[in-house]
Amino acid sequence: MSDEAKIAARGITRTFGAGAGLVHALGPLDAEIESGEFVCIVGPSGCGKSTFLRIVAGLIPPSEGVLSLGSDGGQAPLAAVVFQDYSIFPWKTVEANVRFGLDLLRVPRHEADTRVERSLSRLGLTEFRKAYPGTLSGGMRQRVSIARALVTEPQVLLMDEPFAALDAQLRHLLQDELLELWQEDRRTVLFITHNLDEALLLGDRVLVMSARPGRIVGEFKVPFERPRSGDIRRSPEFAAMESEIWDLLRSEVAAGIPATGGTKVPA
Amino acid sequence: MTAVDLQRNTTSRRIERKPGPVERNPRAFMRRRRIIDNLLRIGAPILLIVAWQLVVSTGLLDRRFWPAPTDVLLSFQENVATGRLAEALVSSMTRILLGYLIGSVAGILGGIALGVFRPLRIALEPIISAVYTVPKLAILPLLLLLFGLGDVPKIILIALGVFFVTIISTIAAVTSIPEGYLEPARSFGANRVQTFRHIIVPAIMPDIFVALRLAAGQAVLLMIGIEFVQGDEGLGYMIWNSWQLFLADRMYVGIVSVALVGVVFQTTVKWIGQRLTPWEKPRN
Numbered sequence A: 001m002s003d004e005a006k007i008a009a010r011g012i013t014r015t016f017g018a019g020a021g022l023v024h025a026l027g028p029l030d031a032e033i034e035s036g037e038f039v040c041i042v043g044p045s046g047c048g049k050s051t052f053l054r055i056v057a058g059l060i061p062p063s064e065g066v067l068s069l070g071s072d073g074g075q076a077p078l079a080a081v082v083f084q085d086y087s088i089f090p091w092k093t094v095e096a097n098v099r100f101g102l103d104l105l106r107v108p109r110h111e112a113d114t115r116v117e118r119s120l121s122r123l124g125l126t127e128f129r130k131a132y133p134g135t136l137s138g139g140m141r142q143r144v145s146i147a148r149a150l151v152t153e154p155q156v157l158l159m160d161e162p163f164a165a166l167d168a169q170l171r172h173l174l175q176d177e178l179l180e181l182w183q184e185d186r187r188t189v190l191f192i193t194h195n196l197d198e199a200l201l202l203g204d205r206v207l208v209m210s211a212r213p214g215r216i217v218g219e220f221k222v223p224f225e226r227p228r229s230g231d232i233r234r235s236p237e238f239a240a241m242e243s244e245i246w247d248l249l250r251s252e253v254a255a256g257i258p259a260t261g262g263t264k265v266p267a
Numbered sequence B: 001m002t003a004v005d006l007q008r009n010t011t012s013r014r015i016e017r018k019p020g021p022v023e024r025n026p027r028a029f030m031r032r033r034r035i036i037d038n039l040l041r042i043g044a045p046i047l048l049i050v051a052w053q054l055v056v057s058t059g060l061l062d063r064r065f066w067p068a069p070t071d072v073l074l075s076f077q078e079n080v081a082t083g084r085l086a087e088a089l090v091s092s093m094t095r096i097l098l099g100y101l102i103g104s105v106a107g108i109l110g111g112i113a114l115g116v117f118r119p120l121r122i123a124l125e126p127i128i129s130a131v132y133t134v135p136k137l138a139i140l141p142l143l144l145l146l147f148g149l150g151d152v153p154k155i156i157l158i159a160l161g162v163f164f165v166t167i168i169s170t171i172a173a174v175t176s177i178p179e180g181y182l183e184p185a186r187s188f189g190a191n192r193v194q195t196f197r198h199i200i201v202p203a204i205m206p207d208i209f210v211a212l213r214l215a216a217g218q219a220v221l222l223m224i225g226i227e228f229v230q231g232d233e234g235l236g237y238m239i240w241n242s243w244q245l246f247l248a249d250r251m252y253v254g255i256v257s258v259a260l261v262g263v264v265f266q267t268t269v270k271w272i273g274q275r276l277t278p279w280e281k282p283r284n
Helices: A049-057 A094-104 A109-122 A138-150 A168-185 A196-202 A230-234 A236-260 B003-012 B026-057 B069-082 B084-116 B118-132 B136-147 B152-175 B179-187 B192-229 B235-244 B248-276
Strands: A007-016 A023-033 A038-042 A064-069 A079-082 A156-160 A188-193 A205-209 A216-221
Touching: A007 A049, A023 A049, A023 A064, A023 A216, A038 A049, A038 A196, A049 A064, A049 A079, A049 A156, A049 A188, A079 A138, A079 B179, A094 A109, A094 A138, A094 B192, A109 A138, A138 A168, A168 A196, A168 A230, A188 A196, A196 A205, A196 A230, A196 A236, A205 A236, A216 A236, A230 A236, B026 B069, B069 B084, B069 B248, B084 B118, B084 B152, B084 B192, B084 B235, B084 B248, B118 B152, B136 B152, B136 B192, B152 B192, B179 B192, B192 B235, B192 B248, B235 B248
Parallel strands: A038 A188, A038 A205, A079 A156, A156 A188
Antiparallel strands: A007 A023, A007 A064, A205 A216
C-alpha cells in the first residue's frame, strides 16, 4: 500500500440514522485506486457501494475513517460524477447541461464553447444540442450526463451505475462507447455496477463488496489487454472469470436478501 | 349482415392493422383538428349567448333581472362612451396589479428564503399557515383604521392575499426539489449563488407559475370584495352601485368586465409561464 494512490480509503464506515433506527451501511472498507486505473465495484443491492462513491465524491462524509484523493495540482476539477438517473436538468438544453460544470468553474466563454462542441460530437449529441432532456430517450440522456462529466476533464470520474436504467441492448452499446472513450484519455475511473459483465469489460480491476455493511471481500485483476473491444465478452476466459466472481458474489447476494427484506438503505 | 355472415367473415378474412387517416396525412389531420378546436372554442360561448338572448326575448326569463345580451351590449356602449367603464377599469387594475406585484414578489422571495433556510422555515411556517386561513376581507376594517380610506389599505389587502398563496407554494416547491438535482450541483462544486441560479430557480418555476395563476384569481376576488364595501370607484363599486340603482344592464356590464379581466390576467400569467419554462411539455 502506498500513499501515492489517486484514491485511498482507510477504514471507511458510514452509518445512517441514529438510535434504534441506526443502519450500518458501509465498511470498514479499505481500498486504493491508482492514477489512470479503471476500477469497478460490484456488490449486492443495498451493500453501500453508492454510499462509498458519494463519500469519494464528497457528497457525504464518512462516519469513520479517512478517504484521501491525490490531486495533480492542475486546473482540472478533482472529481466529476455520472449519476444513475434524474441527474441532468430538465430545464436546460442538452448543450446547457453539458456546459453546466464549465459555467460553475467560470471557464472563459470561448474555451467553453470549444470544449462543449468537442464533447457533444464525441458523444454523438451534436444534432440534439438544442433539445430539452424531456424529449430524449434514456440512452441519449445518459450520454448527456457522461458528456457533462467528461467536459470538465476531471482527474477522477465517478460513475454510479450509469447504465442501470437502460435496457440491455442500449447498455451494451453504451458500454462499448465508454470503453472507447476511456481508452482515448485513460483517466482514473471508479465505476459502480451490479453487472459483472460490465465490470469485466470496462475495468482493470474489479472489487467485490459484501452484503450490508459493505466490505471488500474480493479483488480481481482483469487480464484482458488494452485496447479492448466489446468482442471479449464472447471469449471463454471472460466467461470463466465472470463465473469465478459470481461464485464469490452469490453468497453475498443471498445473504443480503433476508437482511434487506423490505427496508431500503439510503443510496 | 346476419350473424352467419359475421361468423364466416372472421374465419375467412385476415385482420389488418393499417395506417388510418391520421397516419396517412398527419399534417392535414393536425390542421383540421386545429380548425375544429378553434370553432369549438369560439362557438361554445357564442352558442351560450345566443341561447341567453332567445330565452330572454321569448319572455321565459324576466328581463328586469336577466337583461338580454343585446341590452347589456347597449349599456356597455353607453358606459364606454361616458368613460365610466374605462375609469372603473383603470382604478381597479391599478390596485390589482400593484397589490399582485408586491404580494407575489414578497411571497416568492419569502418562500425561497424559508425553503432554503431550515430554521427560518421551522420558526415561521406554522405562523404563516395559521394566518393564511384568516379570510383576508376580515382584516379590511383594521387596515382602513390603520391606513385611512385611500388606495393603500386596498393594495395591502390584495398583496396579502397573493402573498400567502405564493409563499406557501414556493416553500413546498423548494423543499421538494429532488436530491438528484442538488447532488450534481454539489459534486461540481456549486456555491450558494450558483445553486440558486442553476437549480433552485428553474426547478421551482413551474410550481410558482401555478401559484401565480391561482393568486391572480385571488387578487381579482379581493379587489371586487373591497370595492363593494368601501370607496366610490372601480369595477366592484360599479356593480354594487348598479344594484342600489336597480340598473341590471349596467351590473352585467360590470360582471362581464370583471370576468374578462380575470381571464386576460390569468391567461397572461400562464403565457409568461410557458415562455419561461420551455422544458415543460403541456399535454393537450
